Amino acid sequence: MKFVLLESHGGNYMVVVENIAWLRTDADGQTKVGMVGGLPLLVAGTIEETAATILAG
Numbered sequence: 001m002k003f004v005l006l007e008s009h010g011g012n013y014m015v016v017v018e019n020i021a022w023l024r025t026d027a028d029g030q031t032k033v034g035m036v037g038g039l040p041l042l043v044a045g046t047i048e049e050t051a052a053t054i055l056a057g
Contacts, residue, residue, distance in 0.1 A: 006050065009030075015033070019037075025047045
């Protein structure tokens, strides 16, 4: 199981990479991260920055 740290303005998330279903651009340079079987997470950073973090993790 591989985890990745996703930073948020309200607190950070450690997410299992295999549970990430989709990414979507949101307001104010943030990104929504869709989770399998759960609600999306709102994280800091553009969709490109978030994707790079996930792929590098």
